[in-house]
Amino acid sequence: LDENTGPDNFLRHAFKLEVGSDDWKSLAAGFVASFERMGELTDASRRTQDRNAPLGDDEAQAVTLATFSNEPDTDFSLPQNLAWAEGIIARWKDRVGDAAADIPVVVGGEELRGDRSEKVCHDPSRPRVVVGRYRQASMDDVDRALACARKDPSGWRSLGEGERGEVLARAALELRRARGDLMGAALADGGKVLTESDPEVSEAIDFVQFYAASARSLNALPTVDVRPLGVVVVVPPWNFPIAIPAGGVAAGLAAGNTVILKPASNTVLVAWELCQAFWRAGVPKEALQFVPCAGATGGARLVASQEADAVILTGGTDTALRMLEATPDMHLLAETGGKNATVVTAMSDREQAIKHVVQSAFGHAGQKCSATSLLVLEGEVYDDPKFKETLSDAVRSIRVGSAWDLDTRMGPVVTPPSGDLERGLKELEEGESWAVLPEQSHDNPCLVTPGVKWGTRPGSYTHMTEFFGPVLAVMRADDIHHAIDLVNQTGYGLTSGLESLDEREREEWTESIRAGNLYLNRGTTGAIVERQPFGGVGKSAFGPGIKAGGPSYVAQLMTFSDVSESASAPRELESPALAELRRALEAHPDTDAVLGPEVRSRIAGAMHSYDVRYYAEFGRAHDRQRLVGQDNFRRYRPVPTVRVRVHEDDDAFEIFARVMAARVAACRVNVSTAPGHTSPAVTFLDELTAGWAAFVEFVEETDEELAALVEARQVERLRYARPERVPTVVRRALGDSGIYIADRPVLAEGRIELLWYMTEQSVSDEYHRYGNLGARTGEARSAVQ
Missing domain, CATH: 1.20.5 (Single alpha-helices involved in coiled-coils or other helix-helix interfaces)
Structure with missing residues (x-):
């Protein structure tokens, strides 16, 4: 028109x-x-991508955060790329039996095979076919790997940030060259169709480049000394066998740490191919060790060791809690389960909603942590027989089969359904019926057609349980407010979707839903590095809430210490709370007597830094890429209430700085002291912050009373000044609750200190309508590629 x-x-x-x-x-x-x-005019295609073309060494280029751009996925509509995909299948399909890969343990630079238990890798598309054999690391291997990582004989930790960046640039190139083999391994060992594994390789390349750039940016901060944390253990899942282990390894290496990769037992072959790409790029085998082992034995020893300075886990919520219970002082960064929902209101484009839901629910057979497994329909949509019929027809039309068949849209689950997934596929609860009945293949128990349950009730097993497979539950909501409540009831908070064209509903949902990644009028899967940093809240995350694929992720794997004061030239502070506190400090006659000139100067510098960093980074939403037709905002949400625990060894700066950081971040603050603890700094702070009223509260409680609050989840976040000041009784309570204790040294540099008082959230909004930009046509956006 x-x-x-x-x-x-x-x-x-x-x-x-x-x-x-x-x-x-x-x-x-x-x-x-x-x-x-x-x-x-030319009749030649403007799309010239050719995956068969060789890549030269000159393509290994380091990037900055300002020049980073995402790696393009494969365009399978091009004949040359389709031939390339057929070549992957031809090359990998017969690597079975005696021709299957023989995978060693790699510890201390050595490939170890003899005198170790041998396990096999099975093809989910052909369950009796062996596609690989791997050795399981012994307990001695695990101990040797940890000792080697601590000693760092290759000197990886002592390399300059620039030297590490050059190696990682070559690693990105090697991953580009290995794209086909990584996809072939994921097909053979993980049952992933090529259209699902291809974006994983792009994401892996993005992780390597983006984390190297992030580390470079953090190392450039002038007010802090930056060092590697030490030893990082990466425990990835099997469902994203390329991207997630690559991300963990890249983050650890970019921060300067030595890394031990414990691959998922179901996809060891893929992890082996991945590690070889890093080693070919020049990452020393002593800096990246490959330790396949049983989770209950070698894996437990690996993550619980005091030699492990951080553990990056992607797995179940129960797994994370067990790890913390066994090792309360573990520095755990975990992305865990999700009961993800898409809400469809009466004000939605219903056909578009069905398209998005089907892809989000059944991509990779529903085995994505971000997959939609709950569909919450507003009453008018739920009661619409045409919507139900169209959704059911779309689900039935999904072609399910072997991942080796290029026409297959949904491949197998990685192992035959069991536990929660088996129950979800076979049982109905009160009020439920099958809109689409799932069926399991008689020839291959890993092949299951998708199922849709209709009429799931609030609080039911299906409503509250993560199934991690091809089953979608449909619920009825009275309105958008009821729908939001149903979604938040699960306690998970990984991804969430809304299909609505009503601006009021979109605003209500965006501000009220509890999830780390929000998607409006688009699918809930397929997060892209920098564009939609990924990670959850609630039962879906353990750690400070810093997202994978975001600019601060590697900061968790570094140590920082103040080396100079932030510039504290007299200037107006934008934060009303900090401005009020500064006026009170300047006016009070006892400020110098209580704090002393040195501490007072550090507090002034911290005020300045917190104020500048908050309004430049933490207090605004960021969308650097500015795609045409899609908003992608990365924003920070304050932890509602932060409990600042005062230890007898805390100095005045550590007390003041934590409370200042919490207030500039818009958190409520509970300043917690032990009964009878006398601190002039606490008394002085109480007097100075009288005007903050309900935003700050001073409480007395024993360590045991504090631990009880943590165990009962009545504390949202604890902030200690140093890790050695956290008592054992509080650490143990953490293992039962999963509450994050921020115990890094207190800094005057706001770019780092403010991280411990916020969680990150990504909001992706497909604002165009079938290519029509409407009122936003004239906006300045990135050029269309």
Whole structure:
């Protein structure tokens, strides 16, 4: 319609067009001009991507955060790329039996095979076919790996940030070169169709480049000394066997740490291919060790060791809690389960909603942590028989089969359904019926067609349980408020989707839903590095809430110490709370007597830094890429209440700085001291912050009373000044609750200190309507590639 009514289109003039008129002459001239330009046009495709083309060494280029761009996925519509995909299948399909990969343990630079238990890798598309054999690390291997990582004989930790960046740039190139083999391994060992594994390789490349750039940015901070944390253990899942282990390894290495990768037992072959790419790039085998082992024995020893300075886990919520219970002082960064929901309101484009839901629920057979497994329909949509029929028809049309078949849209689950997934696929609860009945193949128990349950009730097993497979539960909501409540009841908070064209509903949902990644009018899967940093809240995350694929992720794997004061030139503070505190400090006659000039100067510097960093980074939403038709905002949400625990060894700066950081971040603050603890700094702070009223509270409680609050989840976040000041009784309570204790040294540099009082959230909004940008047509956006 827009084109036909444009000033250059004859239809606009058709009803009043006369031969010889000005309009006639203008249209005639336009026609002649366009005809004369025909010779300038080419009939060659503008899309020239060719995955068969060799990649030169000069393509290993380091990037900065400002120049980073995402790696393009494969365009399978191009004949040359389709032939490349067929070549992957031809190359990998017969690597079975005696020709299957023989995978060692790699510890201390050595490949170890003899005198170790041998396990096999099975193809989910062909369950009796062996596609790999791997050795399980012994307890001695685990201990040797930890000792080697601590000793760092290759000197990886002592390399400069620039040298590590060059190696990681080569690693990104090697991953590009290995794209086909990584996809082939994921197909053979993980049952992933090529269209699902291809974006994983792009994401892995993005992780390597983006984390190297992030580390470079953090190392450039002038007010802090930055060092590696030490030894990082990476425990990835099997469902994203390329991207997630690559991300953990890349983050650890970029921060300067030595890394031990314990691959998922179901996808050891993929992890082996991945590690080889890093080693070919120049990452020493002593800096990246490959330790396949049983989770209950070698894996437990690996993550519980005091030699492990951080553990990056992607797995179940129960797994994370067990790890913390066994090792309360573990520095655990975990992305865990999700009972993800998409809400569809009466104000949605219903056909578009069905398209998004089907892809989100059944991509990779529903085995994505971000997959939609709850569909919450507003009453009008739920009661619409056409919607139910269309959704059911779309689900039934999904082609389920072997991942080796290029026509397959949904491949197998990685192992035959059991436990929660088996129950979810086989049982109905009160009020439920099958809109689409799932079926399991008699020839291959890993092949299951998707199922849709209709009429799931609030609080039911299906409502509250993560199934991690191809089953979608449909619930009815009275309105958007009821729908939000149903979603938040699960306690998980990984991804969440809304299908609505109503701005009021979109605003209500965006501000009220508890999830780390929010998606509006699009699918809930497929997060892209920098564009939609990934990670959850609630039962879906353990740690400070800093997202994978975001600019601060590697900061968790570094140590920081103040080396100089932030510039504290007299300037107006934008934060009302900090401005009020500064006025109170300047006016009070006892400030120098209580704090001393040195501490007072550090507090002033911290005020300045917190204020500047908050309004530049933490207090605003960021969308660097600015894609046409899609908003992608990375924003920070304050932890509602932070409990600042005062230890007898805390100095005045550590006390003041934590409370200041919490307030500038818009958190409520509970300043917690032990009964009978006397601190002039606490008393002085209480007096100075009288005007903060309900935003700060001073409480007395024993360590045991504090631990009881943590165990009962009545504390949202604890902030200690140093890790050695956290008592054992409080650490043990953490293992039962999963509450995050921020115990890094207190800094005057706001770019780091403010991280411990916030959680990150990504909001992705597909604002165009079938390519029509509407009122936003004239916005300055990135050029369309």
